[in-house]
Amino acid sequence: MSKIVTADLILDSDEPTYGMKVYEEADGFCTKLTVIRNDLPVNLVIHHGPNEEFSGKIPPMFVPSVDGENPVGLMLQMSEQHRQDLRWFKRAEEMRQSSTLIQDAIAADEQARLAIKGHSTFGPLANVQRNPAYSHQTTRRNWWAERAERTHKTKHFKEMRIR
Numbered sequence: 001m002s003k004i005v006t007a008d009l010i011l012d013s014d015e016p017t018y019g020m021k022v023y024e025e026a027d028g029f030c031t032k033l034t035v036i037r038n039d040l041p042v043n044l045v046i047h048h049g050p051n052e053e054f055s056g057k058i059p060p061m062f063v064p065s066v067d068g069e070n071p072v073g074l075m076l077q078m079s080e081q082h083r084q085d086l087r088w089f090k091r092a093e094e095m096r097q098s099s100t101l102i103q104d105a106i107a108a109d110e111q112a113r114l115a116i117k118g119h120s121t122f123g124p125l126a127n128v129q130r131n132p133a134y135s136h137q138t139t140r141r142n143w144w145a146e147r148a149e150r151t152h153k154t155k156h157f158k159e160m161r162i163r
Helices: 072-083 087-097 099-117 134-153 157-160
Strands: 020-025 028-037 038-050 061-063 118-120 126-127
Touching: 020 072, 028 072, 072 134, 099 118
Parallel strands: none
Antiparallel strands: 020 028, 020 061, 028 038, 118 126
16 A cells, blocks of 8 residues: 655645544654545645654544534644643553552462461451461361371371371
8 A cells, every 4th residue: 555645735724624633653643634625525644753752652542523613723733732742641650650459469369378377467467367276287187187097097197297
């Protein structure tokens, strides 16, 4: 597909537009305007060139103008303001820096591990075992006792030093 570049269209600042799109391509920022010429919609692409300061930081923007209520001058002004506005980039950076997603995942994993062991956490430094009469050592001892009764092998009790 080849591009045809023409410069013979002159836009009037009061001419109505029927939509605008601001986006970034590999070779720079572009503004696409839709105007009506001879009862047909014409898409005009204005290439603004690359801008290293804002490259990769500006999200695309689409402004509909169904009835042609926005003139070309206003749309081009909005395009210029949007291409130099780092508001959404800064907001994304703030959200990324204030995110506690990883810390929350680590805390949830720690709570799950303690729940498996029968422990509960109360406050920042208190870790208390629930049902202290039945610890994980007791569970291990009972398992080996049941195994010994079932298999009549007591050799492992001496190796594990349980009794």
